[in-house]
Amino acid sequence: MNSKIENIRIHCFDYARDRIIGDSQIASSRVWIGALEIFDGDGLSGLGFFQSLTAPLPNASFIRQLLEASGIQGMVNQAPESLIHQVTRPRGGNIQSLPYHLDQAIDQALWDLVAKRAELPLYQLLGGTESKVKAYGSGVCFHLSDEQVFDFYSDAIKHNFSGYKVKVGHQDISRDIGRLKQIVEIVGQDKLIMVDANEAWSPKEAIAKIKQFEGAGIPIYWVEDPILRTDIAGLKEVKQALTNTHLNAGEYLNLAGKKSLVDNDAADVINIHGDFSSALRIGWLCAEKGMPIALGNTPMEMGVHIASALPEVLYTEHSMLNWDYIVDSPFNINQGYIELPSQAGHGLTLSKDAIAELKPSVS
Known part of the structure; x- marks a missing residue:
């Protein structure tokens, strides 16, 4: 054309x-x-x-x-x-x-x-071949009551996600531990648990908190954005101190900031979002170093197209948000995977x- x-x-x-x-x-x-x-x-x-x-x-x-x-x-x-x-x-x-x-x-x-x-289909234009991508369930649940958390995760398990993410960073560590134990009981101990602190801690706090979670019997697969996004030295300190937990960072950083994480080996997993052009660039850098990628929340989960196209992507986030109310056909979830549409484009229409x-x- x-x-x-x-x-x-x-x-x-x-x-x-x-x-x-x-x-x-x-x-x-x-x-x-x-x-x-x-x-x-x-x-x-x-x-x-x-x-x-x-x-x-x-x-x-x-x-x-x-x-x-x-x-x-x-x-x-x-x-x-x-x-x-x-x-x-x-x-x-x-x-x-x-x-x-x-x-x-x-x-x-x-x-x-x-x-x-x-x-x-957009994922094919981007070079992807997989028509489905692995997702984890995310409650974005920090402000919900225990009853609301129970209702949300009890419904989410119908999708059979292999991992679930929990918001942490409360001033009272016992509140975070109680929330994590509640969700593990709902989703099952065979599921991976990720936590996201949204920069709530200092480097030393982050290390101590994760070790407290582990000491309470809650293995953590990754901790996301535990400290300030620009503290490269602090991120390296956290990464080196955690032997069983991966460090996920980069959500809040632009392309140059994500490149700094890769260049300085300051994260185990690079978090990217819904900018396709930047995702291709950081995907190339991560592939060069074999550094895993996680797809964070993107509108209506359209980031699944990026997830299919980039070989280093481990997971894409699915928070089951009702923002997909404004589109005709939200993407389908089947046994823990988000299925990509077969029509041309990204498949979403108002x-x-x-x-x-x-x-x-x-x-």
Whole structure:
């Protein structure tokens, strides 16, 4: 296809979550998610998602103004294939990211559109061959009561995940240990348990906490982001002190930050998210060193396409969030694996019924 990009459309949604999600630092009770569509001259479209966790999104017209101020109009009359491979040369004030993960939304929409134009499922366009990827269940459950945790994980085990992640980082270690024991009892002792502290600890605290979990009879497969993201020396200290637990880091870092983790051997597992272009780059670096990758939460789990394409990916996260309410056909989970769609693109389309019911702002 030779048609160029013609226009974009933006939806901004606001609706209640089916549970409070959060970690040791934040809590969220509403879904503030936006959808960005990029259209070419043949009527094909690519879809990407942006979001806010802590405050409502602005309306769609304001988001459009942000994008126009950042130069998105320069995409019009361009071939999307050229944009996904474009290497820019940022200098000074150009070194900045758009708010609300809008950069990722543009990237996702472009890759979706290019895959549709190539008439390939996105994972195949990315070089993947696996039509399903291993997932772990994640409750994002720090603020839930014991009763709510019981209900969530009792339902989650129907998917037969081989691993489950638990939010930790409470000031009272006995609360974390009690939560972990509760979840192990629900999911079974044969399942892997991961913990995510969301930077709650210092290096020495992180080492002590993990050893306390182990001393309480709870083996930890990996600890995610135990300390400040930029403390490379501290991450190396934690990594070297933990003999049975892997260190997972990189969720909050950009591509340069993730590269620093790889170069300094400061993590056992590199955590990546929903930016396809950056994922391919860090995937190459990890493959060169044989360093494992974990896919964190991505909108509607679209990161499964990356997980299929990168050989070092161990797991992709599935938090069973109701943000997939706004799409027609969420990805299916079967015996602990997320199944990839067979249609061209990433396989997600906005639900007309959800748009009619939720009445998002549109621009």
